[in-house]
Every structure is written in structure tokens, then in C-alpha cells.
Amino acid sequence: MKIFYKKLFSIILIFVFIFVFLSMIGCSAVSKNDATKDIKFSASNTTSSETKPVGNVKNDVSKELKGFDKELVNLFSARSDSYENLLPNSTELIENALIKGKISREKAAVLKVISNFDPKRLPKEYVSVEPPDTAQYDIRYLINNWNKLSKETRSEVLPYLLPIDHPQSFFNLDKKKNKSSRIKLFEEAYAAEDNKLCVQEFKHDGQKFKILYYEEKNWSEKKKQSIKNTVSYIKESIIYSWNKFKSLMKIKPSKPFIIELVELEKKLYGLEWYEEGNYRIRINILHANNEKANKSTTAHELFHAFQDEYKVGYDTPDEKWLCEATAVWAENYVYPNYNLEHAWHPRFFKTLDKERIGAGKGFEYLSYMFFYYLTDYAKTNFIRDIIKTAGQKGAKSIRPFLENNIPKLKETYSTFALYNWNWSPVDKYYDYGKITGGPSGKSFKKKIMRVEQEDKESVLLEPGAMAYYLYLFDQQDLTLQHVTITFEKSIANDKYLKRKAILKIGDKWVVEDWSSEVVKQYCRAKTDKSENIKALILVYSYANFKNKMKEPDKFRVETGKCNKEMQLSMKYDYTYKVDSFEWKAEGTLVETLEIKDHFYYVVKNSKYNFSGQGFIDGKKQIETSGSASTSITNPDIYNSLVRILKKPSTSKEGSKDIYQKYGAKENIPPQGMLMVIPPLLKEDTLKGNTTFYFPEPLRTINLAQPLPLDGISQIVALIPDLNDWNPKGINISKSIDVFKYNCPLKNIYTADLGKIAEQLDSITGIQDIDNSIKLPDSLGESFNIGGQGNINDLYSSISIINVVKDAMMPRNKTPKGTAMLKIKLNAVYTKYYGEK
Structure with missing residues (x-):
């Protein structure tokens, strides 16, 4: 037993020595010539990074919703106006250190690259259980500033960028074997784990493609076959996607492709960049033999190559947004029944309050839904034209292009916001199965209204943002008979802003445009139940992609007895x-006024x-x-004077005489008028x-x-x-x-x-x-x-x-x-x- 512990202790010492030794040599084996190699890259990636929404998780609201019908209970319970607080990931920890001045921009980029490819090397203060964000933009920063970087930085990051068959590549298994075999204890073990570089080459449409990966001898036949299957999926996807993209984009990539199967961080599916003379694509081998994932990822990365042919940059958030959003859209365009892009839906629906064009934390990827709506529902496909324009005129052209080329901009964008409610009666999305989810988080507010309550809101939207306000009206309290929605002003003439209402009146859902409304009133006491409002969703959309709203649109929802x-x-x-x-x-x-039809008060x-x-x-x-x-027994507009005149909730035939008498056909102010004569x-x-x-x-x-x-x-x-x-x-x-x-x-x-x-x-x-x-x-x-x-x-x-x-x-x-x-x-x- 003592001998066993001595041997165990010796083994532990050996492992400690190995760890220290490898940490010391790190990537220092890269030659000076390789470390200073002048390379021009243009990197991109596909990820599945997402945070955890609380939306679609039922809250304990059973008591509050007592008496409501099942549909409204489900609607209210499934939509959350809060988030689950997540721990910061490595990317956030590194970014915070940069903001506080603890590290340089260059050092932050290096650490983010390490978090993606070699997280075990991260310093302790940057380690997190949450998956990191993609380091694709940091790779581009390093590549674009290559000649300005220190030699140490270039030596440290170059191995992650070199082809896998390069002796100093981080992914070169021969390098890892040789480096480790310096310890005699492991020579025999690595001899058993010998590996070979597998290469498959083919041509399509006059272009050369080369797929590379390492096969280890100790792999089972099943695993070897799974990798071979993945290679087949990649080849099939390239041929199939290429033909569809060529027809769509009216162009094709002009350089050969080097495609590598390597192990990446689990949440990372693929990368694409251009190195002078070749397009480079990397596919995560951890997802091998997953046909849908392999084909969809390949289509995504291949579409980036088509974008590169139009010289689109990645230097600004707008360019990143355009390239990644359209690349995810391209996955759906090529493989509409795979639905892998649906993984972005939870984050899409809870970020509707944000500026529509932007990048970071995967926002650019989930934004594919905007182009999906335009092409599949608004019947507008200008994917090629906007990418071509961005390549010719730069990032500043993207927002104006959208504004000038979306037909009937305000109305089209308003319908996009309406569809994003994604619940009755506008659950229009259907992509080989229902798209699940709906507005949540900061874009969404909900409230159950009791009798004699009011809720005031001030709506101020970011460029391209949307907002949703859900109100349920107490079904048990029979004294809640009167509902008034008052807006500070009409927004009918606003070039970008629009508001729509989704209402449940009785058992029917209706959608109305309330952009020109200033007052809407409902009396649930009416015998015909034509105004028995049960639920209201106000949907705001702001189709200005450049500027935030200058001033808020204010509204108020009031409930009360029927006055x-x-x-x-x-x-x-x-x-x-x-x-x-x-x-x-x-x-x-001093007067007693009788209220007629909610909107005019006559002197009694x-x-x-x-x-x-x-x-x-x-x-x-x-x-x-x-x-x-x-004193008048039964006052009306014909035998008395109107003291207060409001705009009616609907265009009623009986109101015509009132308008004509008071000369106020269309010029009634938002809050009505008070006659003081x-x-x-x-x-x-x-x-x-x-x-x-x-x-x-x-x-x-x-x-x-x-x-x-x-x-x-x-x-x-x-x-x-x-x-x-x-x-x-x-x-x-x-x-x-x-x-x-x-x-x-x-x-x-x-x-x-x-x-x-x-x-x-x-x-x-x-x-x-x-x-x-x-x-x-x-x-x-x-x-x-x-x-x-x-x-x-x-x-x-x-x-x-x-x-x-x-x-x-x-x-x-x-x-x-x-x-x-x-x-x-x-x-x-x-x-x-x-x-x-």
C-alpha cells in the first residue's frame, strides 16, 4: 500500500511538472518568422449563444387571474416582464476589466480569443461557468492591427489562426504529440494514439474545395464514420447552398476554400474568414454527425464568402449586424425545414426594446427575424442589393437603404411589430412549425386592472424598437364597467411612429390602428355587450433606424364605474x-352634468x-x-348645453349633429373641451x-x-x-x-x-x-x-x-x-x- 501511495505521489508530481512546463513553453515554439507573418484575415462565426429568458415560464398568478378565461390566463402567465439574472461570462469579465483600465484593448482581445479556443489558460479572475461570447470581432481587431501588435501578442494568437496542418497551429495534433512526447513517460501512450491528417478535395462550379481534419488511430470505427459523414454533409451543403446563393446574389466566390474540422468551444458552431488567396471555414467537430447542424452551419459560413465577394466590412456594429443577420437568414433560405435558427427566438423576443441595428451578445444573429419577416411575409427580398450597397458605400449606407427600400415603411414595420406579438389574433409566424415565444422583458409590460384604477405610461423608443402593453380587465368585479384609454396626442402624421391595438371584446379578438386616436372608451354595462372589453394590447413600433424618439408618447388607461x-x-x-x-x-x-355616451356632458x-x-x-x-x-328633466344636445365635449371612441352616426352644432368635426383636442360660457x-x-x-x-x-x-x-x-x-x-x-x-x-x-x-x-x-x-x-x-x-x-x-x-x-x-x-x-x- 505504501508503495502504491509513493507511486501515486510520483505521478502527481509528474503531472504538476508537465503543467508547469507546458505553461512555461506555451506557444513560444512559434518561430519568429511565423510569429511576424503578415496575414490578412476577415473572420466570422456562427454561434448559439443565448441567455435564459423567464418568458414562457408561468408565474404564480393564479389568485390574480381568478375569474379570467383560460386563454387570458395562459396569455398573462406565459409573458414575463422580467429577466432571470445570469452570472457574468468570461467575455463580460474581460470587458469590465478593460473599461476599468486594468488591461489594454490588445490584452482584452487576446483573453477573449483564449476564452473561445483554450479556456483553461484563462486567468482565474476571468473564469465563469457561463459560456463566453464569440471572439470573432476581437480576432478581426487583432488581424486588422497585426503590424501594430507587440511580438508577444502575435506569438500568442497566431497558433489559433494558422491552418491545422501548419506545424505551429494550435489545432495541429502532431505538434501536440511531439510537444508532449518530450516527457518519456508518455512516449508509449502517444504512440498508441497516433493520428493522420485526412484531406478530401473536390471541385464545384469551377471552384476548388479542400476539407481537412485529423483522425486518431484510437478512434472507434463508429466515430471515424461519424466524421466521414460530417465531411459528406459539408460537401452536400456546399454544392446545394452554392447554387441557391449564386442565383440569389448574382455572384460567386472567386477564391479556393480551405475547410477545417476542429474542436471549438461547444457553443461555437463555425467560423469563416478570408486569408489572402483562400476562403477559410472552420466547423466544430464536437457537433460531428449532426446532419442538420453541419449543413446549416456550412450554409451560414458559405454565405459569408458570398458577402465577402461584395467587399462588405466587419468594422462597425451595422456591418456585423447585416452580415450575421442575413447569414442566419440564409440558413433558413437554404434549409427552411431544419429550424435550427429557432434557437435564437427566446432572445429575439425579449430584445424588441433595443435598437434594431446593433451587435453584441448574439444580437446580430437573432436579428435574422427581421429579414425573415421581410422576405416571407412582406414579400420584399433585397438581400443582395443591401449587401452590395454596403460593400460599395460602407456601413453608413445600411440604415438609409432600409428606410428607402422597405415599401410603405411605417405600415410594414408596424405589421412586423404586430406579428412579433405572436399570439391570437396575430399568431402569423409559421416556419415548418409554429414559432414560439413573444415579447418579454423590457419591451413588455403587463397589468391586471381593477375598478377605479389608472395606469400612466410614457413610451420613448430606441431606433427601430417596439413596445407592448398588456392589460387585463377584472372579470369578477361587475362594478368595473367603464374603460378609458387616453393618448396625449394623435401620431397619425408621424413619419415613423405607429400604435396598434389588439383587443378582446367578448369572445372575439380584433386589431385596430390607433395612431390617430386620442380617446377610446368602452362601457361594459351595455346590454348588447359590444364594448365588453376583456383584454387590450397596445403595440408601438418606431420605424426610424437612425434616431431615438425626440419626445415620448404618453397614454393613460383608466377603469371605473360607468359614469x-x-x-x-x-x-x-x-x-x-x-x-x-x-x-x-x-x-x-354650480352644475349637475349628465354624461351622454361617454363623450359629451350636458347641463342637467x-x-x-x-x-x-x-x-x-x-x-x-x-x-x-x-x-x-x-333645470332640464331629460337633457340632451337639443334641449341643453354641452359643458364638456370629448372625441367619441368610434365614428357614431348620432355624433354628427353634435359636431355640426359645435363646429368641432375633427378638431376636438386630445383631452376634450370645457365650455365656460x-x-x-x-x-x-x-x-x-x-x-x-x-x-x-x-x-x-x-x-x-x-x-x-x-x-x-x-x-x-x-x-x-x-x-x-x-x-x-x-x-x-x-x-x-x-x-x-x-x-x-x-x-x-x-x-x-x-x-x-x-x-x-x-x-x-x-x-x-x-x-x-x-x-x-x-x-x-x-x-x-x-x-x-x-x-x-x-x-x-x-x-x-x-x-x-x-x-x-x-x-x-x-x-x-x-x-x-x-x-x-x-x-x-x-x-x-x-x-x-
């Missing part, structure tokens, strides 16, 4: 100044009171007060009195009717802001420059203003005073004041009255002076349909 009545209270203060005259008025308006009963005083040089000249009231119907009159304070000895004249100099008659309507509305009603506090205010309905109240004007002119005494100015001899008889007083003073007072009258009435020209109106309004919902 029937609103109690409104308004208080105002009005000040008018011209020359030495100042007019001050204040008033209140109203009480209006005001009072005002006019001063000349600080001395009171006029004083007036008045009131008006009205007092309610003066045909049968209504202002009740009150007016007192004129004339110069002594005329003293005062009392009139039995009021002058409604309240300041609000010329405003007519206000436009509330989005924040003025809330689930319980509306609150407004505004200061308005009356003469500068651009009223949205300034030309529609001619009848009501005419009535006020008629009432002003018919007030007993004013006409007599006007006549008295013209006929001074009759002045005393008219007012029984004995002909006393100064006619000029009297005329000045009457002129002031006329100035105030003119200021109050709308005119084509702005009146003289200044007029400010302060309004405070509070309105709350008080009754709901269905209540007794």
Missing part, C-alpha cells in the same frame, strides 16, 4: 383695464352668479350683479340689476337688469391638459389672457352671444341715455333731474359703458386694454349607470 352624472363647481375672477378705467368681476357656476341643472364693479381713476362708476339658472338657452334670461354712478348732481341710475360683464363670455371653451383629468373627475386652475387666448370654438356661439348682445342693448335706460347725449334738451325729462349736470362728464361715463360692452363681445380686432381671467374648477363623478 352617469358629474357635479361641477367653477369660480372665476376677471379683471379688465383700459386707460383710467378698471373693471373687476367674480362669479360662480345650473346655477350661475356673478358680480362686477367698474372704476374710473379709482372711483366706482358701475356696479352690477346677476344670476341665471336652468354661462348657460343661456332661448328661454333663459339673466336676473339682477345694474347701478350707474354718474357725476353729481345726477347721482345714480338703477337698472332692473344686469350687465353680464363677467369676462368668460368671450372665452367660450378651454382645453384641459392630460393631468387635469383623474379617475374621479377633473381639476383645473388656469390664468388666461383673454384678448390673446385662441379659443378652439370661437366662432360657434353666435346665437348665444347674440342673445347677450340683445339683452345688453335692451336694458331699460341705456338707449335713452344714448339718445339723451344726442338730444341734451330732453335729458332732464328723460331722467327727471331738472337739466342739471355736466353733459361732457355724462358722455364720458356712457363711453366707458360702451367700451366695456365692446370688450366683452368677441370682435375681429383685439379690444384695447388688458383682460385677465382666473378660473378654478373642480368636477367629480357622482352617479353611475345602473344605480337607483
Whole structure:
């Protein structure tokens, strides 16, 4: 037993010695001539790198979804708006060290190459259980800067780039055998594991192809056959893919191919680059005898060679995106029923919030779905043209090309976003089987709406990004009868932005374009159930590939009982100044409004009171007060006044009369309009009195009717802001420059203003005073004041009255002076349909 342990200890010492020795010699055996060889490469790869999405994993939401139908339960449960946090991989650890200045760009590139090809050599601080990202772009960086690299760096990375039959290639098994056989203990073992270089050459369409791999003698016949099968698959794929690509691209690769079967990091399937004089392709031998993987990978890498013929670069994220996205697309183009590209779907669906054109962490690969949609659904195939353009004009041409060549850009891209929902009623994707998955993560938000809740969102998208908002409306709470979706503005005229809605109304799904909408309202209490909304998905798409949205599109979703009545209270203060005259008025308006069809609120009963005083040089000249009231049993647009007017949710025939009456056919603002003019119907009159304070000895004249100099008659309507509305009603506090205010309905109240004007002119005494100015001899008889007083003073007072009258009435020209109106309004919902 002691002898055994001694031998075991000796063996361990030998292994330690081997490890130290190999670490010391590393790749130092590369000759100076080989290490400094001037090589021109253009590398590319195929990977299956992906993170782990939480999407499609059911959350514990059974209690929340009680009462919902099975389809909505599955929909809500399968779509996640969060991610599973993953540990950083080697690539991220290296990149973080670079950002912090711990290592140079050159050193970072070397470490990333090692992480792909020889991860056991990585320093401990960069080791991770997560698979690394591809080092293809770092290889290109090293190759493009070869003459600038240090000798040490070139010596370290060159073995990974040399052909496998080169004596100093990392993949040369003879090199590994010879190096290891320096330890006598292992000479006999390696003799048994002798290997040979296998080469198969063939020609196709005038081009030469050479496939190389090492076969070890100790392999089983089964393994040897599996490698031979892989060689056959590669050859078949080259011939089959070549013919399809040649027809598509109108060009063919002009140099011979060297194709090598080597062992790569498991997640890496293949690499392609151009070395002066040859196209180089490497296929991962770990996936040997997998027909679909071998053929699909070969097609991918071969397509890169066709791209290279058009001189497309790999220096920028845009070029990487184009080349890798179209190469994955090419896999589907050649082998549509293999579906290996489906491995990218989980990451595709959870990165819809990102800029559509970019590279890193496999984003360029999963972006094949964009070209898959264009060719297979939008019936637009410009693969050759965009690659050719990028080769001729460079990376800066890619985004403009997409914008200029996608037909009906905004609509086509909006449909792409709609299809990416990938659920009823737009589960359109079908690629030899259903494409699974859907928006998740940051591109997706979901919420179950209860009664009297609201959700506010601000949508700000990256270039080419998409956003999805899912709302389910409580099915058990019968008091949740009213759903309102309010948008800050219409986006119909936006060149790139579009919003669509997927709704479940009753048992049916519908899709609608809501780009021009500002308000959508649904009443689930309707007996015909035509507005029984159960679910809503808002789908945003932004077809601008160059710039982020300048400002967000804001919207709000509200739920509540089905509102029937609103109690409104308004208080105002009005000040008018011209020359030495100042007019001050204040008033209140208290009303009960009945809500008709959700979008117009008519006056059911109203009480209006005001009072005002006019001063000349600080001395009171006029004083007036008045009131008006009205009450209507069954108010509607024909027998009452509309206090609040909103845009209806649909184009209803009954709304035509309302629009025509208020002159607001298509110009209703997003948040509606609030009419502030007092309610003066045909049968209504202002009740009150007016007192004129004339110069002594005329003293005062009392009139039995009021002058409604309240300041609000010329405003007519206000436009509330989005924040003025809330689930319980509306609150407004505004200061308005009356003469500068651009009223949205300034030309529609001619009848009501005419009535006020008629009432002003018919007030007993004013006409007599006007006549008295013209006929001074009759002045005393008219007012029984004995002909006393100064006619000029009297005329000045009457002129002031006329100035105030003119200021109050709308005119084509702005009146003289200044007029400010302060309004405070509070309105709350008080009754709901269905209540007794």
C-alpha cells in the first residue's frame, strides 16, 4: 500500500511538472518568422449563444387571474416582464476589466480569443461557468492591427489562426504529440494514439474545395464514420447552398476554400474568414454527425464568402449586424425545414426594446427575424442589393437603404411589430412549425386592472424598437364597467411612429390602428355587450433606424364605474383695464352634468352668479350683479348645453349633429373641451340689476337688469391638459389672457352671444341715455333731474359703458386694454349607470 501511495505521489508530481512546463513553453515554439507573418484575415462565426429568458415560464398568478378565461390566463402567465439574472461570462469579465483600465484593448482581445479556443489558460479572475461570447470581432481587431501588435501578442494568437496542418497551429495534433512526447513517460501512450491528417478535395462550379481534419488511430470505427459523414454533409451543403446563393446574389466566390474540422468551444458552431488567396471555414467537430447542424452551419459560413465577394466590412456594429443577420437568414433560405435558427427566438423576443441595428451578445444573429419577416411575409427580398450597397458605400449606407427600400415603411414595420406579438389574433409566424415565444422583458409590460384604477405610461423608443402593453380587465368585479384609454396626442402624421391595438371584446379578438386616436372608451354595462372589453394590447413600433424618439408618447388607461352624472363647481375672477378705467368681476357656476355616451356632458341643472364693479381713476362708476339658472328633466344636445365635449371612441352616426352644432368635426383636442360660457338657452334670461354712478348732481341710475360683464363670455371653451383629468373627475386652475387666448370654438356661439348682445342693448335706460347725449334738451325729462349736470362728464361715463360692452363681445380686432381671467374648477363623478 505504501508503495502504491509513493507511486501515486510520483505521478502527481509528474503531472504538476508537465503543467508547469507546458505553461512555461506555451506557444513560444512559434518561430519568429511565423510569429511576424503578415496575414490578412476577415473572420466570422456562427454561434448559439443565448441567455435564459423567464418568458414562457408561468408565474404564480393564479389568485390574480381568478375569474379570467383560460386563454387570458395562459396569455398573462406565459409573458414575463422580467429577466432571470445570469452570472457574468468570461467575455463580460474581460470587458469590465478593460473599461476599468486594468488591461489594454490588445490584452482584452487576446483573453477573449483564449476564452473561445483554450479556456483553461484563462486567468482565474476571468473564469465563469457561463459560456463566453464569440471572439470573432476581437480576432478581426487583432488581424486588422497585426503590424501594430507587440511580438508577444502575435506569438500568442497566431497558433489559433494558422491552418491545422501548419506545424505551429494550435489545432495541429502532431505538434501536440511531439510537444508532449518530450516527457518519456508518455512516449508509449502517444504512440498508441497516433493520428493522420485526412484531406478530401473536390471541385464545384469551377471552384476548388479542400476539407481537412485529423483522425486518431484510437478512434472507434463508429466515430471515424461519424466524421466521414460530417465531411459528406459539408460537401452536400456546399454544392446545394452554392447554387441557391449564386442565383440569389448574382455572384460567386472567386477564391479556393480551405475547410477545417476542429474542436471549438461547444457553443461555437463555425467560423469563416478570408486569408489572402483562400476562403477559410472552420466547423466544430464536437457537433460531428449532426446532419442538420453541419449543413446549416456550412450554409451560414458559405454565405459569408458570398458577402465577402461584395467587399462588405466587419468594422462597425451595422456591418456585423447585416452580415450575421442575413447569414442566419440564409440558413433558413437554404434549409427552411431544419429550424435550427429557432434557437435564437427566446432572445429575439425579449430584445424588441433595443435598437434594431446593433451587435453584441448574439444580437446580430437573432436579428435574422427581421429579414425573415421581410422576405416571407412582406414579400420584399433585397438581400443582395443591401449587401452590395454596403460593400460599395460602407456601413453608413445600411440604415438609409432600409428606410428607402422597405415599401410603405411605417405600415410594414408596424405589421412586423404586430406579428412579433405572436399570439391570437396575430399568431402569423409559421416556419415548418409554429414559432414560439413573444415579447418579454423590457419591451413588455403587463397589468391586471381593477375598478377605479389608472395606469400612466410614457413610451420613448430606441431606433427601430417596439413596445407592448398588456392589460387585463377584472372579470369578477361587475362594478368595473367603464374603460378609458387616453393618448396625449394623435401620431397619425408621424413619419415613423405607429400604435396598434389588439383587443378582446367578448369572445372575439380584433386589431385596430390607433395612431390617430386620442380617446377610446368602452362601457361594459351595455346590454348588447359590444364594448365588453376583456383584454387590450397596445403595440408601438418606431420605424426610424437612425434616431431615438425626440419626445415620448404618453397614454393613460383608466377603469371605473360607468359614469352617469358629474357635479361641477367653477369660480372665476376677471379683471379688465383700459386707460383710467378698471373693471373687476367674480362669479360662480354650480352644475349637475349628465354624461351622454361617454363623450359629451350636458347641463342637467345650473346655477350661475356673478358680480362686477367698474372704476374710473379709482372711483366706482358701475356696479352690477346677476344670476341665471336652468333645470332640464331629460337633457340632451337639443334641449341643453354641452359643458364638456370629448372625441367619441368610434365614428357614431348620432355624433354628427353634435359636431355640426359645435363646429368641432375633427378638431376636438386630445383631452376634450370645457365650455365656460354661462348657460343661456332661448328661454333663459339673466336676473339682477345694474347701478350707474354718474357725476353729481345726477347721482345714480338703477337698472332692473344686469350687465353680464363677467369676462368668460368671450372665452367660450378651454382645453384641459392630460393631468387635469383623474379617475374621479377633473381639476383645473388656469390664468388666461383673454384678448390673446385662441379659443378652439370661437366662432360657434353666435346665437348665444347674440342673445347677450340683445339683452345688453335692451336694458331699460341705456338707449335713452344714448339718445339723451344726442338730444341734451330732453335729458332732464328723460331722467327727471331738472337739466342739471355736466353733459361732457355724462358722455364720458356712457363711453366707458360702451367700451366695456365692446370688450366683452368677441370682435375681429383685439379690444384695447388688458383682460385677465382666473378660473378654478373642480368636477367629480357622482352617479353611475345602473344605480337607483
